[in-house]
Amino acid sequence: MAVSIGILINYRNRKNKKGLYPIHIRVTIDNNPQYYLVDLPVKVSMKDWTGNDLFWVAETNPYNLEINEAINQMRTKIIDLHRSLYSQKRKFSFYHIDKVLGFKGNGEIFNDYFKNYMRKPPPTVVITDVTWEKYDAFMKHLDKFNPALRFDEIDWEMVARIRNYLAEQRGRKGDLLAPATIKSYFDKFKVVLEYAAKRDGMLDVKQVESFFEDVKISVPDKEEGLHLEITEIQAFKKVVTDKQYPVQKRDQKLFLFQIYTGYYYNDLKTLKRKHVRRDFEHGYYIIGERDKNGNATIIPLWKFPDGVATLEEFMDPNTESEYWFRRNIFVDPQVYNRNVKVIAKAAGIKREISNKIARHTNIQMWIRLGAKRPVVSKMAGHEKEATTENYYKVNIAEVIAGTENVSFTALGI
Structure with missing residues (x-):
């Protein structure tokens, strides 16, 4: 697979009266290019553009530090993604780039990862309204438990603590959450954590599987008589x-x-x-x-x-x-x-x-x-x-x- 990354100003070659233009990162995979817009404080004039690596915008532009840093951060995300996928022997694709660049928050924080999963689930996953409510409910509980839970903090003990925390929470009527409700929330936690391990290498897959083998939620059999005669x-x-x-x-x-x-x-x-x-x-x-x-x-x-x-x-x-x-x-x-x-x-x-x-x-x-x-x-x-x-x-x-x-x-x- 041939991959190249370039930084371009006004890649469409269009002139405008102000003479100020956006900057894009061009990623080419096997001769197929895609262009990604860099979020800048201001657009850039051609006279301020040097094109030099790390110093693309000259000091003549008062925002040169901020602009160069924004370009470098975005390019670094793409390069790190390519390296990560390569080490996992997985194919580098535009889907992965879109996912990384569209990520909101801190990639090291599980709360942010979970919210991004909800916002843009994998192509093979369909989150219905009912399922989304369960994801959302778990997310609200997790934010109260720890609003910035880092991936490197997640181990068997942390998973058990989250389960125990859910068992202490109360629903809308003031009653403790039912075991079946807790399990439905906990299952969403498991789904996202396993996805983060398998797809993005955030944790060891086997370790994550062992977390949920050891930490379980017992749901009693449904009470008899829950039907009309x-x-x-x-x-x-x-x-x-x-x-x-x-x-x-x-x-x-x-x-x-x-x-x-x-x-x-x-x-x-x-x-x-x-x-x-x-x-x-x-x-x-x-x-x-x-x-x-x-x-x-x-x-x-x-x-x-x-x-x-x-x-x-x-x-x-x-x-x-x-x-x-x-x-x-x-x-x-x-x-x-x-x-x-x-x-x-x-x-x-x-x-x-x-x-x-x-x-x-x-x-x-x-x-x-x-x-x-x-x-x-x-x-x-x-x-x-x-x-x-x-x-x-x-x-x-x-x-x-x-x-x-x-x-x-x-x-x-």
């Missing part, structure tokens, strides 16, 4: 909502749709047109991926006539939209949960209820009525393989066969 679903559906608050009727339908599909509220927001299909024999089904984890799902919506009605009622008439549902039907999750609680109370449901309980209800309902375990797993998106691989394993014929003995018609839901 069939009789409770029936009661929820029969509630006549207050006509003065039409949003209640809307959210009643959406909550039931969650029960029919096993989707979280945010999954409804991200449901795309391309994921809604119609089988010529049975009707609507949904094939796609859950917003939370990207795992493939396939849902035989034809089993639920009311679910089909909701799908059609709230469909976005704008065919240019990539999403199935209209954007204006969604509200803040807290508002939605509040509406659902009002309806549940009217239905005589005593247990704590929120949009999340709908997913557990869906799975328990399929199991209760005899759906086969592998098919339930596929409908719920529980497969751990990569999403693409899941699409090959999930097919509509399997769902038809696996649910053929299940009927919800007689139950009235």
Whole structure:
């Protein structure tokens, strides 16, 4: 691989009235050049330009020290990057340069590295809104723990201290963070730290792996009963909502749709047109991926006539939209949960209820009525393989066969 670096003024050769021009660093990789603008206090005139290494701008320019230093710092970043990748036997590319030059903060500080990872994740990583919230939550906790945690401070003991710190933090309601919540935050810490080790050589990869093998978070099994019984679903559906608050009727339908599909509220927001299909024999089904984890799902919506009605009622008439549902039907999750609680109370449901309980209800309902375990797993998106691989394993014929003995018609839901 042939690499060269040059410093150029007015590389486009364009004249202007003021006679002041920007400075770029030209990086050429295998005869392919890219130009990177140097952030300068002022532009430079041709008479002040010497082009000499380290003294590109002459002393005649009052900002010559600042300008030469800015050029040198930027060039040094690129050279150091090239050396680092070469020592790791990795290919030097413009992507790596863009990543380094776009870095904000101090590259030796893990907090800054984490924030840059969130700001510009790797090409192979897709951070959904839900996942981003977990990254952001961990970042806020880390900043309180130590706003400038250096990479060279991170060892087994430090990882354990961060875990213990999270275990002492409280959520919005004032309760200590649940183990599952702590684990979700801690997992984001692990992802970024392993990436920094593997991709940028900030730490030894094997050491980082050992940190998280030794420092674990135990999450107790989910409490039994976190789902609605069939009789409770029936009661929820029969509630006549207050006509003065039409949003209640809307959210009643959406909550039931969650029960029919096993989707979280945010999954409804991200449901795309391309994921809604119609089988010529049975009707609507949904094939796609859950917003939370990207795992493939396939849902035989034809089993639920009311679910089909909701799908059609709230469909976005704008065919240019990539999403199935209209954007204006969604509200803040807290508002939605509040509406659902009002309806549940009217239905005589005593247990704590929120949009999340709908997913557990869906799975328990399929199991209760005899759906086969592998098919339930596929409908719920529980497969751990990569999403693409899941699409090959999930097919509509399997769902038809696996649910053929299940009927919800007689139950009235």
